[in-house]
Amino acid sequence: MTKQRRTFTPEFKREAASLVLDQGYSHIEAARSLGLVESALRRWVSQLQQERGGVTPTSKALTPEQQKIQELEARINRLEREKSILKKATALLMAEEHERSR
Numbered sequence: 001m002t003k004q005r006r007t008f009t010p011e012f013k014r015e016a017a018s019l020v021l022d023q024g025y026s027h028i029e030a031a032r033s034l035g036l037v038e039s040a041l042r043r044w045v046s047q048l049q050q051e052r053g054g055v056t057p058t059s060k061a062l063t064p065e066q067q068k069i070q071e072l073e074a075r076i077n078r079l080e081r082e083k084s085i086l087k088k089a090t091a092l093l094m095a096e097e098h099e100r101s102r
């Protein structure tokens with residue numbers, strides 16, 4: 001029988017890490033009270049510290065500000081890909097038009 005992996009929302013992770021960073025709980029106390037593995041809570045605390053320091057994480061962000069930054073970066077990447085496609089299409093059409101005019 002396989003054990004199903006639990007998933008947590010960014011809000012839950014942020015609140016759990018906040019217990020350690022803002023409310024003075026130890027990692028062990030907070031993990032036990034929430035029924036978590038201590039290593040997971042340590043990762044969340046570390047990630048929240050980094051995000052509060054302005055570092056955009058590679059995984060799903062915990063803070064609303066970093067979540068917005070990730071959304072905007074994804075949008076920029078999509079728009080840049082679309083722009084590249086349009087440039088290539090324009091160049092191709094211009095080349096065809098140039099060939100026809102000869």
